[in-house]
Amino acid sequence: MDAFRIVGGHPLRGTVRISGSKNAALPILFSSLLGGSFSLSNVPCLRDVKTTLLLLEQLGLKISVRPEPLAESKGFDHNEPIWSDLLEISEGTTSPFEAPYDLVRTMRASVLCLGPLLARRKRARVSLPGGCLIGARPIDMHLKAFERMGARITIHHGYIDAETDGLEGSEISLPYPTVTGTENIMMAAVLARGTTTITNAAEEPEIVDLANFLVARGARITGAGTSTIRIVGVERLDPVHYSVMFDRIEAGTFLVAAALLGEEVTIREVESSPLSSILDVLKAMGAEAEIHTGAITLGAIRRPRGLSLRTLPYPGFPTDMQAQILPLMAIAEGPSSVVETVFENRFTHVMEMNRMGANIEIHGSQAMVRGGSRLEGAAVMASDLRASAGLVLAGLIAEGETEVRRVYHIDRGYEAIEKKLEALGARIKRIQEDSP
Numbered sequence: 001m002d003a004f005r006i007v008g009g010h011p012l013r014g015t016v017r018i019s020g021s022k023n024a025a026l027p028i029l030f031s032s033l034l035g036g037s038f039s040l041s042n043v044p045c046l047r048d049v050k051t052t053l054l055l056l057e058q059l060g061l062k063i064s065v066r067p068e069p070l071a072e073s074k075g076f077d078h079n080e081p082i083w084s085d086l087l088e089i090s091e092g093t094t095s096p097f098e099a100p101y102d103l104v105r106t107m108r109a110s111v112l113c114l115g116p117l118l119a120r121r122k123r124a125r126v127s128l129p130g131g132c133l134i135g136a137r138p139i140d141m142h143l144k145a146f147e148r149m150g151a152r153i154t155i156h157h158g159y160i161d162a163e164t165d166g167l168e169g170s171e172i173s174l175p176y177p178t179v180t181g182t183e184n185i186m187m188a189a190v191l192a193r194g195t196t197t198i199t200n201a202a203e204e205p206e207i208v209d210l211a212n213f214l215v216a217r218g219a220r221i222t223g224a225g226t227s228t229i230r231i232v233g234v235e236r237l238d239p240v241h242y243s244v245m246f247d248r249i250e251a252g253t254f255l256v257a258a259a260l261l262g263e264e265v266t267i268r269e270v271e272s273s274p275l276s277s278i279l280d281v282l283k284a285m286g287a288e289a290e291i292h293t294g295a296i297t298l299g300a301i302r303r304p305r306g307l308s309l310r311t312l313p314y315p316g317f318p319t320d321m322q323a324q325i326l327p328l329m330a331i332a333e334g335p336s337s338v339v340e341t342v343f344e345n346r347f348t349h350v351m352e353m354n355r356m357g358a359n360i361e362i363h364g365s366q367a368m369v370r371g372g373s374r375l376e377g378a379a380v381m382a383s384d385l386r387a388s389a390g391l392v393l394a395g396l397i398a399e400g401e402t403e404v405r406r407v408y409h410i411d412r413g414y415e416a417i418e419k420k421l422e423a424l425g426a427r428i429k430r431i432q433e434d435s436p
């Protein structure tokens, strides 16, 4: 298994290109099950994207990536996309409708095939995704919405079986603004008969990106980015070329790296507005950010100040940035606290950070950070995607050597993070675990 070996304390300087968004690319890719053909650029080269393409191929779609992913031998330029200048997707000649356990278990977002499969093929058999380390993560809201739209759903032997004679537009009021739930319903509604209104919809920028993409294909969607989304069903979707939005969580992760160690770091191919809550927190901790067109520059905070925050649905501070902000809180002057309101068990990185010298106590859904700690390098274990990113950031400021194990988690959601950090001046290498 791969691990990262990091020697902490090296300043970061330079420019880094932020990749396309995982959480926008995945629903856009799954929407290909709604039929027709299209091409995409700015699709990040991630394990979750590769899993999605594999699943879509099993579901009968034809996919070509042009040019082919760059061979390792061509080297890495942190200012260029690694692959996918163009990804073309079209319908094949068969219409399977089963998403098997072996793929779904490696990526919860596979559940995003349910809505489009039901809408287009009228049948879906999808393995229940189950929980994961950060929480139980049920999909009851997705399933209730599909039932309301006219699907018959049964669950047997770990599989969801869903079928319909044709989905009908409906009023869907979500008990919680679920992100993939909103996307799944929106995709199903695009080809449903009549009008669907989703109230208490999630407002994440990735939902807006999916809606913009679908509208460019001829879908009739209004209100994406607000809590009420209205979708009028259409017969079919048109071909289009679309470029996926930037990854605001990768951007946020590099902003925290800059706040920890930046002599001056510029992230490019970004917009500031989806990053507002992250920038607000960094500014409250003492950062001075320069916002340019398409780029943000930030340097290390000389004396970071502690603060209290809650993770919340967008536009609040994202749960996907909670692990990464903790190392900054750990070294800040004065105490900090984080209340995790989105997932019930998203603090597995805290024990590992404490092994590096942080002083963080967990009380239920709250992490109390003492502050003023000096972190020391240690061997630590990554337990999920963002936990890994948080541990990498902790390693960057720790004194001495840190080995972050099980970084396969980070490859789900960060494109060549070690190469991007190395290009900025970090001492970080991908190694085989236990290699000398």
Ligand SMILES: CC(=O)N[C@H]1[C@@H](OP(=O)(O)OP(=O)(O)OC[C@H]2O[C@@H](n3ccc(=O)[nH]c3=O)[C@H](O)[C@@H]2O)O[C@H](CO)[C@@H](O)[C@@H]1O
Pocket: 023, 026, 109, 135, 136, 137, 138, 139, 140, 141, 142, 143, 176, 177, 178, 179, 180, 181, 313, 319, 320, 342, 343, 344
């Ligand atoms: C691929 C993708 O976009 N993943 C993101 C998406 O995950 P995901 O869409 O899975 O997250 P949700 O917004 O659905 O989950 C939020 C909360 O609602 C609960 N819930 C959700 C659906 C449901 O039917 N029943 C239910 O109880 C979940 O267990 C969780 O506690 O949003 C999360 C919250 O911003 C992010 O951390 C993930 O990175």
Ligand SMILES: C=C(OP(=O)(O)O)C(=O)O
Pocket: 108, 109, 320, 385, 386, 413
């Ligand atoms: C939790 C995340 O992703 P997923 O919903 O795909 O598990 C994440 O991106 O941090």
